[in-house]
Structures are given as C-alpha cells and as structure tokens.
Amino acid sequence: MSKSKHLKGLLLTGKICLTATTVLFAIISTASSIAMENAGTISAFLNQPTQILEPDPDARYRDLEYYKSAFDNLSDVKNNGRVYAETVVDEGLTLLKNSNKEGNPVLPLGEGASVSLFSTSSVQPILSGTGSGGGGTENVSLIDGIEDAGLTVNRDLYTWYEENFGTYGRQWPAGASGVGKFATIGDAPWDVLPEAKNQRANAAVFVLSRTGGEGMDLTAYEDDNNFNVFGSNYTVDYKDGNYLKLSDTERDILTNLCAQRDNGVFDSVIVIMNSANPVQCDFVDEIGIDGLIWAGSWGSQGAYAIGEVLSGAISPSGKLSDTFWKYHYLNPVLANYGTLVNGAESPLVNQWRQTSASTFQNAVNAGTDTDTDSIENIVYQEGIYMGYRYTETRYEDFVMKKGNAGNFDYNQAVAYPFGYGLSYSTFEYSNFNVVPGTEEIDHKLYDKYTITVDVTNTGDVTAKEAVQLYLQKPYIEGGIEKASVELVDFGKTPLLESGQTATITMEVSGKDLASYDSYDAKTYVVDEGTYYFTVAKDSHEAINNILADKGYTTQDGMTEAGDPEMVYSFDKEEDKTTYSTSLATGNQITNKFDNADLNIYDNANEANHVDYISRSDWTGTVKYGLNADNTRTYDREVVIPTQQMKDDLEKSWGGVTSCGAQPTLIPEEAKTSDRGYPTFGSTSTSYTLAMLRAKADEDEDPTNDEWIDYNDPMWDDLLDQMTWDDLVSLLSDGERKNVAMGSVSKPAVIDHNGGNGPNQGYSIGGANEQGLATRKNDSLKNESPVVYPCNGIVASTFNKELAYYYGCQWGEDMLWAGMAGLYGMGMNIHRSAYGGRNFEYYSEDPLLMGVIAGETVRGMATRGAYVYLKHCVLNDQETYRCGGFTWANEQTIREIYLKPYEIAISEYGAQGVMGSLNSIGMMSSGTQGFFNTVLRDEFGMTGAAVTDTTSAMGGNFAVSVFTGNDLPDGRISDGAFDFAAPTSEGGTGEYGEFAWAMRESAHRILYTVVHSNAMNGIAATDKIYKITPDWIKAVNAIQISFGVLLGLSAAEVLVCIFLINKDNLKKIFVHHDDEEAN
Amino acid sequence: MQNVILGIKNFFKRRGIGFYFTMGGVLLSVIEVIIYSVAFSTMDYAQYFSQPAVICSVFAIILGVGLSLTKWTESLAPVALGVLELAAFMLFIKDGYWYFTTQFFGGITMQAIVTTYYGYLCSIILFLLILGVSIASVFLRQSKQIKQTENEGGNEVCQNQNI
Structure with missing residues (x-):
C-alpha cells in the first residue's frame, strides 16, 4: 500500500x-x-448521598432521637401495620343488606359454615388503586382470610378461578399499570363455570370489584373515545358504558346464584362490593340478593376482616362515607363531571388540558362553546347540594311541599344513605341532651354546644355503634343556600356487650352554625331562625327525625317515620360579625374566590350564567347529565370564552396552568420596595437549623422541648445566614424532597407519595443515612409498607381514636423509611362515584374527611411526619385535572371543598398542602393566592405548599412562589430565579419583594423540617454540608x-x-x- | 449573460454527489427552521422553544451554502452543516424535554404518540434527516473526480481533492 x-x-x-x-x-x-x-x-433514585454530616462529638452524650419509634425492628413495624390495615377494615367494612326474602338475617354465617366464592375477582380482588397513591404487592388472599376465620371454602371452584383468571378475569391495556388506564370488568360466564359451582354451601359469596386510579375517571356513559384506549384486543364489557353498573355477565351470574339459592344449593347469596367507587345498587332488589357488604379496596389485610365479618367473629360497625345511589344518572353532579363537561359527542378522555392565552384568544374570537378539547370548564353547578346534601334536602322540601321539589322519589335515587350501616346487633339511643355553653378563644367567648346521648346495645351480639350528629340551619328562601342536614360531629362507642350502655359526647362549635354568604355579607353569618340538632344512624334518619319534630309523618310522603325525641331545636338571632374573623388567626374573613364564580363573566346572550342549584327552585335548577337509559342529555353549563376572561387569564401572571409562568409576567408588587433586599450569607451569626428546633432545655430532654415560635427573631438571623445559592437550590429542586443547605446546616429531606398511606420502600431515605431501617441496617429494609385500604374505608370507621393510631402507624412507616413529608393524604371530595382517585380521598362529607384525616395527621406527627394534603383545591376529578378551568361560588368552595383542609389545618395542625393542576376560575391554583390569603391567613397553616407535578406544568413554577407556593414537585432551572437575584449575586436587584417571598418560603420549609423526623440524629452543633454525588x-x-x-x-x-x-x-x-x- | 449561465452550468457540472447531499441538508434545514419557528411561536409551546437552536440552524444554512461555493471550502460545508445542526438538535432537546415528560407522563402509549404535537414530531424527523444527510455528505465527494491537467500557462484547471 x-x-x-x-x-x-x-x-x-x-x-x-x-x-x-x-x-x-x-x-x-x-x-x-x-x-x-x-x-x-x-x-x-440512585441512592447516593447529597450531604455529609459533620457530627459534634461533644453532643453525642444526649438523646438525639427527637421522634422515637415504638418498635425495635422493621418486622414489628410491619406487623403493627398489618394490625392497623386489618383493624381499619374491621371497623370500616359496612353491612348494607342482611335479610332474605322472609326478612330474616343471613349473616353472620357462623364459624364452620361453608362458602363458595364466585367471580374472577375472588382470586384477584382490588386492594388499592393505581398511580402515585397505589399500594405495594403484599396481599392476603381472600380464601386465606376467610378460612382463617373458621369458614370452609369450595376449593375446587376457587382453583378453577385461579387457573382461568387469565382467560376471564379483568384485563388491562398494555402498560396499564400506571396512571390513566381503564380496566375491563371481566368474569367467567355462568355457563363455563365448572360443576363445582353447584356444590352445596351455606352461602354463595360474589366478589364485585371495580378499580380506579390516577389520571382517569371511571366511565359513566357510552362513548367511543372512552374505549379507544383499550385497543382492538380487548372487549369492553361495561353495561351501557357505565363502569359502575353490573355487567351482563355479573348480572347473569348473580341471577343464577339466586336461582340456585331458591333450589337449595345455597342458603344465601352475599355480594362483597370490592371497590372504592360505589357500584350503583339497582341490582340489589332487582336480582334479590340477601346480603351486601361494602369493603372498598381493602388493602393487603382486608381479607381477614371479611372472613371475620362473614363468620361473625366481629360485628360490622362501619357507616357509609358516601351516599350509595340506586341509579347514578339521578345524581345532578354528573351534568358537569368528567367528560360530561364537554359538549362534543366523543370528547377525548384526557387528564391534560393545558392551554394558553393565545389559544384562549382564538376561542374568544370564535365566540363559541369551548368544546375544542383544548379548553375545558368544570362548573360546580350543584353548589353545596352534592351527595346527601342534595338527596336529603330535596327530600325534605318534597315532604314539606316547598321549593318546587317536583316529583322527587327518594327511594329511586338513593339505595343507602350517607352514614348507613347495619350491625349484627341493635342499638337504642336515649337521653339525648344538648348543653349550650361557651368556649374562650383568644380572650373571646364563642358559642359551644355539648351533646350527649346514651347508646345501649339491645341485641345479643357484642358490637360497636357509630353515632352521628347532624345540624339543620334555617333556610330563608332566596337567601344563603343550606342543606337540610349536615354532619357536625360523630363518635363511636367501645365494644358494647348485650345490654351495655355507653354515653357518647360530641361537641359543636358556634361557628358550625354559620354559613358562608357569598354575595351579601361576604363572610360567615349566622342566620336568624330555628336550628336543629339530631343524632341519627344515617343522614336520612336525621332528616326524618327533624321532619317528625316539625310534625310531618309518612302521610306527608316521608319514607319512614322519624324520632322527635332525638331532636333538639333552638332559635338564634342574626349574627354577621362573630364569625367574620378567623378563630384560628383572628384575621378578617371575606371573599377570596370571587374569580371562581362564573357569573362574574355573565354576558348578555345568557352564556356563562350559572343558576346554581337552589332549594328555592329544585326543578328549575337541577340538571341531569344522563338519561335513564344512560345516554347523554347534554344539559350542562356552557362556557363561552370572553375577552374579559382572556384579559384576566393574562393577569394571572403566566397562564392557565402555571405552565407559562415567566419572569416578564411578575407583578409590580414583586419589585423592590423601601425595605430593599433581604440579607444573604450573613456571617454575624452561625446558627444551625437544629438550634431552632426547640428552646434551650436544661434537662436536654427531647420530649420536653418547647418549640421556638415561627416569628421568633432567631429565625431572621438564621434566614440572613442563608446564601442566595442555597435558597435557589431549595426552591428549585423539590421533587419528592427538599434539599440540604450548607449555610444553615439543613439536612436533605425525603417527601414522598402516597395519597392513602406511605407506599415507598423503607430504604427510600438510605442515601443520606436517614430512616431507622437504614441506620439499623434492618434485614427488611428493602421491603415496603403493607398495602393500606382506601381512605373511604378509614372514613367509614367513624372512629377518631382509630384514625389517630392509624396515623401513628403511617408515621412509623415514614420514620423507618427516612421520610419526613407525605404527599398526602388525598383530601379532595367524592363529588361523584366516578372519580378515578376516590380511593385516595375519604368521603363526600367535608367534616368526616377533615376529622378522620386530621386525627391521622395528629398521629403521624407523633413520629415526626408531616403532610402535604392534596390536591388543593377543586381538583375532584381526573379528567382535565390539569388545566381544566374549575368554577364554583365562594360558599361552595369554603363549606365543601376547602372545609376538610380547614379542619385538618386549624384543628389538627396539618402543616402543608399540595396544590392542584386545575385552574380556579381563570387563575392557576398556584397563582390564585389562596395559599396565603386563606390557608395561612385564615386557617393558620405554617408549613409549605408544594405544587403537583411540575412535569405537567412545563417545569416552571417560579412566579407562584410570590403567591404562596414553596416547592415544585419537580426540578426547575436554577435560572428561573435569576431575575430576582440581588446585585451582590449578579442580579439587577429589581425584585426585592420577590426575594422576600422566596425567603419566606424557605422559612416555612425550614420551620416544617425542623419539627420533623428529618432532624433525628442531628445535634444543634452538628454541621451539614452539601456534597457532589458520585x-x-x-x-x-x-x-x-x-x-x-x-x-x-x-x-x-x-x-x-x-x-x-x-x-x-x-x-x-x-x-x-x-x-x-x- | 451567457457567461453567467455558462458559469452556473459549469459550477453544477463539476459538483459531486456530496454537494447535492449538502444542499439537500440545507433545504431540509430551511424547512426545519420554518416549521420549528412557526410551531413553537404559539404561547402554548413557546416555553419549549430554543432560540439558540434556531440561530445554530440559520448559521448551518449560511455556512452550508457559503462554504459550498468555493472549491477550497466545499468539503467543510457538510461538516459545518452537520455540527451546527447537531448543536441545534441538542438545544431543541434540552429546552423541550419537559414537553415529553408531560406528553408521556402516563407511559409511552400509542395514544400519547399519536397526540404528540406536530411541531415536535416534524422537528425531530427533520433534525434526524438533516444529520443523516450531512454525515453522509461528509464522506461523499463534493466535486466530480476530474483528472488533473494543466493549461498552457501551467495553472491548475480543475482539481478534486476531496479532503
């Protein structure tokens, strides 16, 4: 070459x-x-440390475990988790029907009874939901749970289902394990079942399962687009497109089971509803089943509870946390829910609806309905009349012949009312007593009512009973809307033996008598008129009691007679001042959500005008989204974009969903004021964050610590020490954590999922040696917590004490995992049964949710765990959950959707929230401002607000720090804050007030962290440095x-x-x- | 005028296949710049838009054409085109990856793919085509191989030393 x-x-x-x-x-x-x-x-993800702790050896003599575990090892922690996961189902599982054709109870079956389990779901029940709130893999099979209770199971049939689940069981589209997926119902038709189906048994137990998850609501009606996601390989078996209705196969099986029962093969047919989303209960009487138990998605241990209830080892004591509808189409919420908000015949099923000013401008120019599949509006037209607040209020007006209630057939709409639940025993209430009194808050006296009632077990079985206290406020036609009954407190007896009596004491604050007047007083007012308290076994009994007290009978159309002995009524005069200031903070309360009321955009051609459901005209204001045959009515709220809307959109500093937040859209108020810039990198003090954990304590007993107040001047000094780089790093990198800060020796902290209980592995905090599982090098550290049941079941326990201890267990899981903050619990309302994430949320009732979640928060705090209650607010559906425009009036937002947050924050000390991805009116939830103006100024929240995933927001949330957001659930560019940098850091120095807002965000995060288990093992004199991971x-x-x-x-x-x-x-x-x- | 036409004719007559690949790449780059700029000019997608990427592409076009005009620099034209378009592509990815995390948040599904914004799909396809074409062009002759001769004055008439 x-x-x-x-x-x-x-x-x-x-x-x-x-x-x-x-x-x-x-x-x-x-x-x-x-x-x-x-x-x-x-x-x-790689488990690599981002910080190094330089311990002060001289501080090691003292106890640095500020939050202690009750256990020595993870095995015991998990076992305790199993106990609580089961106990919650024991007490939450709700018996809805227990009578055969002759009216005799069919449950309990008794120890030694035989059962045949039917449906493919019997071998693969739903334990949790999908998405970020979903649980792990631990699972006690139903057969094990039932046999453990001493029952015998038809194993031939069970084995057949196991072997044939792949053929007949529910199916998921490929890759459907994550968010936003449907499943088929599935089940083996009666004809293909083996001969074992005819084996004699005391009971045929049919498991009726439905699943739900993040990113997609359940399907309510027939629509091609809903099912495209399945692909051609799947047969969709939803009857009339309604996932919460029995499929033809299920109906056929149950019909055959009832025929077999009539032939003597079974003594009874029992259905276990295994779904966080209630299946409509039209089938119960139509098919003629004998027993119905709601068990929700029952977690890893729920099978034991089911066995115990079937056998009679325990008596069910759960009460429904939602109304169970006989026909969902009669629920007015569905007129403006899910894809039904879209007028197109085949609206796309999608959780994302990000839009922008330019897209919106095009819609304004078009001047037509926003059925573009790019702009979606979710109007809470039902106002406060949602769930039992609708059914019981319209029922009362129907009986009282008021409010144009029309031909309302309560029994056609409601199968089982809110609060309903049977027991194997019977209880009588007596000595109902109400003592009006006062309570002193901040040197002022406020009304307070103490209510007692004696509950006697009049049956033969040892059991518990949940007592519910309802309030009726006077409705003045044309005035503030008021439900006929509202749950205001509840209590639960201990186990009562036959003949034993317990006195239940409940309390009601005078504030609970106030209603929010959105349009006149624009604050909480107590209307003049007669108020009623009643204790009852469910919401329907409550209104019947009150109707009876008013003199109404079944002759007037009541479904059953009430008990006036259980009613206490009293008159109040009008009061517009007492509750116009916050009891938690003393700040004035006035409208903060005027922008969310669509009527402010009311225009001449009748578009954008909402007639909220009013009890002054039921027939004229109630809309139904579905017909009886489950076809759409298209009767919904229509929104036509206007120029004013578009202008307001632009004023929201960067767009509809926070996606477009840009420095150029920062408000004028963020500019530098007379106070200039905060100090950064001060060396005049050398505090560590740990020094601000508690006041100096001579005994150095960590359990006697007195917190340093949020406004203590020490915080100013510590914040002055913080460098600009540390501040930017903290606020720009918050995806399931908050980062270490060397300038104030702040440790890195893990904040993580999930919505109905911790679901991350115990090694999640291992990278920085956080968590007892890592520190103790526990042999189970690579395992995960047990699978907790859906929160609806927790709510249906109606047991505050149990909720507290349940929270302690969640705290244990987090303490051992090294997780300080929980992205949870889910606090949105069960606005409809079709919510994909209902398994993470508790109830249709805000008080029940707020109290049960609050008790859980209180329990978690004992282990140094804090919460980000989510998704705040009006994020009650998955369809268009990101970028959908939500509209509701101030009363509805405050009395229903913010109420659980208010209770958990004000009364139970919940520290933080997670924002939502929807828009509130024309403003993104992050920029609307209510984190500061309501959650902090009114409710007294001291902790941080984290966004929902910033990956859905385009990764930019910087501007919303000014309106009270603190952390992004994601990572944004450090450069996003450059515009606010002080001149000493190379910035223009133009946005001093923004820098102050950033500093306050850091303050909130630090204040939360310093009172968490993240400080365990860190002495006040220890130093923490950030390091570069390998x-x-x-x-x-x-x-x-x-x-x-x-x-x-x-x-x-x-x-x-x-x-x-x-x-x-x-x-x-x-x-x-x-x-x-x- | 005839001389100009003749000059142009001669210019193209001696161009090799590599030249046409380069010009193809330049043409695709022009299309890419237009589509990218238009598709991402709406506020919906402006946050994912990379101005430096467009600047790189414009320079790629200018250099791709400019360097091809002289025999001394023609071999550098596909290199400049490829390197600058590669930089543009990387900038496009860097500023736009958030979109993909959003679009495919629920997994890489057919539904997610088919609903991907056209601006992204077109830009990605065009960037990949441009890179493929320009890399191929680097290895191809920009001018035809003509035997080196000398005229009477001893000056070089034509050379095709494609380096």
Whole structure:
C-alpha cells in the first residue's frame, strides 16, 4: 500500500471517529445538562448521598432521637401495620343488606359454615388503586382470610378461578399499570363455570370489584373515545358504558346464584362490593340478593376482616362515607363531571388540558362553546347540594311541599344513605341532651354546644355503634343556600356487650352554625331562625327525625317515620360579625374566590350564567347529565370564552396552568420596595437549623422541648445566614424532597407519595443515612409498607381514636423509611362515584374527611411526619385535572371543598398542602393566592405548599412562589430565579419583594423540617454540608473523556489532511517563493 | 449573460454527489427552521422553544451554502452543516424535554404518540434527516473526480481533492 493510500485510509478512519465522537459528545453533553437539572431526583433514585454530616462529638452524650419509634425492628413495624390495615377494615367494612326474602338475617354465617366464592375477582380482588397513591404487592388472599376465620371454602371452584383468571378475569391495556388506564370488568360466564359451582354451601359469596386510579375517571356513559384506549384486543364489557353498573355477565351470574339459592344449593347469596367507587345498587332488589357488604379496596389485610365479618367473629360497625345511589344518572353532579363537561359527542378522555392565552384568544374570537378539547370548564353547578346534601334536602322540601321539589322519589335515587350501616346487633339511643355553653378563644367567648346521648346495645351480639350528629340551619328562601342536614360531629362507642350502655359526647362549635354568604355579607353569618340538632344512624334518619319534630309523618310522603325525641331545636338571632374573623388567626374573613364564580363573566346572550342549584327552585335548577337509559342529555353549563376572561387569564401572571409562568409576567408588587433586599450569607451569626428546633432545655430532654415560635427573631438571623445559592437550590429542586443547605446546616429531606398511606420502600431515605431501617441496617429494609385500604374505608370507621393510631402507624412507616413529608393524604371530595382517585380521598362529607384525616395527621406527627394534603383545591376529578378551568361560588368552595383542609389545618395542625393542576376560575391554583390569603391567613397553616407535578406544568413554577407556593414537585432551572437575584449575586436587584417571598418560603420549609423526623440524629452543633454525588463525578468524567476523544479524532484528521496535502502546499509555497525571487 | 449561465452550468457540472447531499441538508434545514419557528411561536409551546437552536440552524444554512461555493471550502460545508445542526438538535432537546415528560407522563402509549404535537414530531424527523444527510455528505465527494491537467500557462484547471 502506498503512503498516500495509507494516509487516506487513516483519514477515513479519523473522519468516522470524529463524526462518532462529535455526535456522542453532543448527546452526552446534552444528557449531562438535563441530568444536572434533575440532579436531586437522580441522586435519590440512585441512592447516593447529597450531604455529609459533620457530627459534634461533644453532643453525642444526649438523646438525639427527637421522634422515637415504638418498635425495635422493621418486622414489628410491619406487623403493627398489618394490625392497623386489618383493624381499619374491621371497623370500616359496612353491612348494607342482611335479610332474605322472609326478612330474616343471613349473616353472620357462623364459624364452620361453608362458602363458595364466585367471580374472577375472588382470586384477584382490588386492594388499592393505581398511580402515585397505589399500594405495594403484599396481599392476603381472600380464601386465606376467610378460612382463617373458621369458614370452609369450595376449593375446587376457587382453583378453577385461579387457573382461568387469565382467560376471564379483568384485563388491562398494555402498560396499564400506571396512571390513566381503564380496566375491563371481566368474569367467567355462568355457563363455563365448572360443576363445582353447584356444590352445596351455606352461602354463595360474589366478589364485585371495580378499580380506579390516577389520571382517569371511571366511565359513566357510552362513548367511543372512552374505549379507544383499550385497543382492538380487548372487549369492553361495561353495561351501557357505565363502569359502575353490573355487567351482563355479573348480572347473569348473580341471577343464577339466586336461582340456585331458591333450589337449595345455597342458603344465601352475599355480594362483597370490592371497590372504592360505589357500584350503583339497582341490582340489589332487582336480582334479590340477601346480603351486601361494602369493603372498598381493602388493602393487603382486608381479607381477614371479611372472613371475620362473614363468620361473625366481629360485628360490622362501619357507616357509609358516601351516599350509595340506586341509579347514578339521578345524581345532578354528573351534568358537569368528567367528560360530561364537554359538549362534543366523543370528547377525548384526557387528564391534560393545558392551554394558553393565545389559544384562549382564538376561542374568544370564535365566540363559541369551548368544546375544542383544548379548553375545558368544570362548573360546580350543584353548589353545596352534592351527595346527601342534595338527596336529603330535596327530600325534605318534597315532604314539606316547598321549593318546587317536583316529583322527587327518594327511594329511586338513593339505595343507602350517607352514614348507613347495619350491625349484627341493635342499638337504642336515649337521653339525648344538648348543653349550650361557651368556649374562650383568644380572650373571646364563642358559642359551644355539648351533646350527649346514651347508646345501649339491645341485641345479643357484642358490637360497636357509630353515632352521628347532624345540624339543620334555617333556610330563608332566596337567601344563603343550606342543606337540610349536615354532619357536625360523630363518635363511636367501645365494644358494647348485650345490654351495655355507653354515653357518647360530641361537641359543636358556634361557628358550625354559620354559613358562608357569598354575595351579601361576604363572610360567615349566622342566620336568624330555628336550628336543629339530631343524632341519627344515617343522614336520612336525621332528616326524618327533624321532619317528625316539625310534625310531618309518612302521610306527608316521608319514607319512614322519624324520632322527635332525638331532636333538639333552638332559635338564634342574626349574627354577621362573630364569625367574620378567623378563630384560628383572628384575621378578617371575606371573599377570596370571587374569580371562581362564573357569573362574574355573565354576558348578555345568557352564556356563562350559572343558576346554581337552589332549594328555592329544585326543578328549575337541577340538571341531569344522563338519561335513564344512560345516554347523554347534554344539559350542562356552557362556557363561552370572553375577552374579559382572556384579559384576566393574562393577569394571572403566566397562564392557565402555571405552565407559562415567566419572569416578564411578575407583578409590580414583586419589585423592590423601601425595605430593599433581604440579607444573604450573613456571617454575624452561625446558627444551625437544629438550634431552632426547640428552646434551650436544661434537662436536654427531647420530649420536653418547647418549640421556638415561627416569628421568633432567631429565625431572621438564621434566614440572613442563608446564601442566595442555597435558597435557589431549595426552591428549585423539590421533587419528592427538599434539599440540604450548607449555610444553615439543613439536612436533605425525603417527601414522598402516597395519597392513602406511605407506599415507598423503607430504604427510600438510605442515601443520606436517614430512616431507622437504614441506620439499623434492618434485614427488611428493602421491603415496603403493607398495602393500606382506601381512605373511604378509614372514613367509614367513624372512629377518631382509630384514625389517630392509624396515623401513628403511617408515621412509623415514614420514620423507618427516612421520610419526613407525605404527599398526602388525598383530601379532595367524592363529588361523584366516578372519580378515578376516590380511593385516595375519604368521603363526600367535608367534616368526616377533615376529622378522620386530621386525627391521622395528629398521629403521624407523633413520629415526626408531616403532610402535604392534596390536591388543593377543586381538583375532584381526573379528567382535565390539569388545566381544566374549575368554577364554583365562594360558599361552595369554603363549606365543601376547602372545609376538610380547614379542619385538618386549624384543628389538627396539618402543616402543608399540595396544590392542584386545575385552574380556579381563570387563575392557576398556584397563582390564585389562596395559599396565603386563606390557608395561612385564615386557617393558620405554617408549613409549605408544594405544587403537583411540575412535569405537567412545563417545569416552571417560579412566579407562584410570590403567591404562596414553596416547592415544585419537580426540578426547575436554577435560572428561573435569576431575575430576582440581588446585585451582590449578579442580579439587577429589581425584585426585592420577590426575594422576600422566596425567603419566606424557605422559612416555612425550614420551620416544617425542623419539627420533623428529618432532624433525628442531628445535634444543634452538628454541621451539614452539601456534597457532589458520585454519579455526577462519573458523568463529568465521561464528558471529559469524550471531549478528549473528540479532540484526538480532530487532531488525527487534521494531521492526515496536512500530510496528504503536504506536496500541494509545498508546490504552492515553492511557487510563491519563486515568484518573490523573480 | 451567457457567461453567467455558462458559469452556473459549469459550477453544477463539476459538483459531486456530496454537494447535492449538502444542499439537500440545507433545504431540509430551511424547512426545519420554518416549521420549528412557526410551531413553537404559539404561547402554548413557546416555553419549549430554543432560540439558540434556531440561530445554530440559520448559521448551518449560511455556512452550508457559503462554504459550498468555493472549491477550497466545499468539503467543510457538510461538516459545518452537520455540527451546527447537531448543536441545534441538542438545544431543541434540552429546552423541550419537559414537553415529553408531560406528553408521556402516563407511559409511552400509542395514544400519547399519536397526540404528540406536530411541531415536535416534524422537528425531530427533520433534525434526524438533516444529520443523516450531512454525515453522509461528509464522506461523499463534493466535486466530480476530474483528472488533473494543466493549461498552457501551467495553472491548475480543475482539481478534486476531496479532503
């Protein structure tokens, strides 16, 4: 080979290498850049430390475990979790029907009884939901649970179901394990079942399962687009497109089971409803089953509870946390829920509806209904009349012949009312007594009512009873809307033996008598008129008691007689001042959600005008989204974008869903004021965060610590120490954590999912040696907590004490995992049965949810765990949950949707919330401002607000820090805060007030963290430094290596080119020299 | 005028296949710049728009054409085009990856793919095509191989040393 050819070969090789290394270097540089933007998340995923603790050896003599576990090892923690996961189902599981054709009870079956389990779900029941709130894999099978209770199970049939689940069981589209997926119902038709189906048994137990999850609501009606996601390989078996209705197969099986019962094969047919979302109960009487138990999604241990209830080892004591409808189409909420908000015939099923000012402007210009599948409006047209507040109020007006109630048939709408639940025993209430009194709050006296009632077990079975206290406020036609009954407190007896009596004491604050007047007083007012308290076994009994007290009887159309003995009535005068200030903070309460009332955009052509459901005209204001045959009515609220809406959208500083938040859209108020900029990097003090955990304590007993007040001047000094870089790092990187800060020795903290209980592995905090499982190197540290049941079941226990201890267990899980903050619990309202995430939320009733969740929060706090209650607010459906415009009036928001947050924060000390991805009116929830103006100023929230996932928001949330957001659930660019940098950090110094807001956000986060288990093991004199994780070093090394390779390849190419052209160059230069010589 | 036409004819007559690949890449780059700029000019997607990416692409077009005009620089034209478009592509990815995390938040499904914004799909396809074409062009001759001769004055008439 000639030298020239050899060089050309080398050149070709060099060119190939240069091309390859150039491409690789570019890819690696880009990937590295993206990785650095998400460094915290990657470090957590790779379990690599981001901080180093420099312990002060002199401080090691004292106890630094500020929050202690009750257990020595993880095995005991998990076992305790199993106990509570089961106990909650024991007490929450709700018996709805227990009588055969002759009216005799069919349950309990008694120990030793035989059962045949039917349905493919009997071998694979639903234990949790899907998405971020979903549980792990631990599972006690139903057969094990039932046999453990001493019952015998038809194993031949069970085995057949196990072997044939793949053929007949529910199916998921490919990759459907995550969010936003439907499942088929599935089940083996009666005809294919083996001969074992005819085996004699005391009971045929049919498991009726439905699932739900993040990102997609359940399907309520027939619509092609709803089912496209299945693909052609799946047969959708929803009857009339309604997932919460029996499928034809299920109905056929139950019909055959009842026929078999009539033939003597079974004594009874029992249905266990295994679903957090209530299936409509029209089938119960139509088919003629004997027993119905609601068990929700029952978690890993619920099977034991089911066995115990079937056998009679325990008596059920759960009360429904939702109204169970006979026909869902009669629920007016569905007129404006899910995809029904869209007027198109086949609206796309989608959780994302991000839009922008320009898209909106196009819609304004078009001037038509927003059925564009890019702008969606969810109007809470029902107002406060949702769930039992609708059914019981319309029922009362129907009986009293008021309010144009029309031909309302209560029994056609409601199968089982809110609060309903049977027992194996019977209870009598007596000595109902109400003592009006006062309570002193902040040197002022407020009304307070103490209510007692004696509950006697009049049956033969030892059992518990949940007592519910309802209030009726006077409704003045045309005035503030008021439900006929509202749950205001509840209590639960201990186990009562036959004949035993317990006195239940309940309390009601005078504030509970007030209603929110959205349009006149614009604050809480107590209307003049007669108020009623009643104790009852469910919401329907409550209104019947009150109707009886008013003199009404079944002759007037009551479904059954009430008990006036259980009613206490009293008159109040009008009071517009007492409750116009917050009992928690003393701040004035006035409208903060005027922007969410669609009527402010009411225009002349009758569009954008909402007639909220009013008890002054039921027939005229109630809409139904579905017909009896489950087809759509299209009777819904229509929103037509207007120029004013678009202008307001732009005023929301960056767009509908926070996605467009840009520095140029920062409000004027964020500019530097007279107070200038906060101090950063001060060295005049050298506090560590741990020093602000508690006041100096001579005994150094961590259990006697007195917190340093949020407004203590020490905080100012600590915040002055904080560097700008640390502040930006804290506020820009919050995806399931908050980062370490060297300038104030703040530790890195894990905040993580889930909505109905901790669901992360116990090693989640291992990277920074957080969590007892890692510190003790427990052999089970790679396991996860048990699967907790749906929160609806927790609510249906109606047991505050149990909820508290349940919270202690959640706290234990977090303490051992090294997790300080929980992205939970789910606190949205069960506005309809079709909510995909209803398994994470508790109830249709705000008080029940607020109290049960609040008690759980209180329990968690004993282990140093804090919460981000989510998703605040009006994020009660999954369809269009991101970017959908939600509309409701102030009363509805405050009395229903914010109420559980208010209770959990004001009364139980919940520290934080997670925002929502929807828009409130024309403003994103993050920029609406209510985090500060309501949650903090009125409810007294001291902790942080985290966004919902910023990946859905385009990764930019910086501006919303000014309106009270503190952390992004994601990672945003450090540069997002550059506009607010002080001049000392190279900024313009133009946005001083924004910098102050950033500092206050840090304050809130630090205040929350310092009172959490994240401080365990850290002494006041310890130092914490941020470090570069190994993976970042590795990425840098790879980048440098490819840079070197790129350089070498380029050098080789250049050398080859030089050598190949050497002769030509020589010729040129020689020729040139010759010319010069000439 | 005839000389101009003749000059143009001669110019294209001596162009190799690599030149046409480069010009193809340039043409695709023009299309890419237009589509990217238009598709991402709406506020919905403006947050994912990378101005430096467009600047890189514009320079790629200018250099791709400019360097092809002279025989001394023609071999550098596909290199400049490829490197600058690669940089543009990387900037496009860096500023737009949030969109993908949103779009595919629920997993990489057919529904997610088919509903991906056209601006993204077109831009990605165009970037990949441009890179493929420009890399191929680097290895192809920009001018036809013509035997080197000398005229009477001893000046080089034509050379095709595609380096």
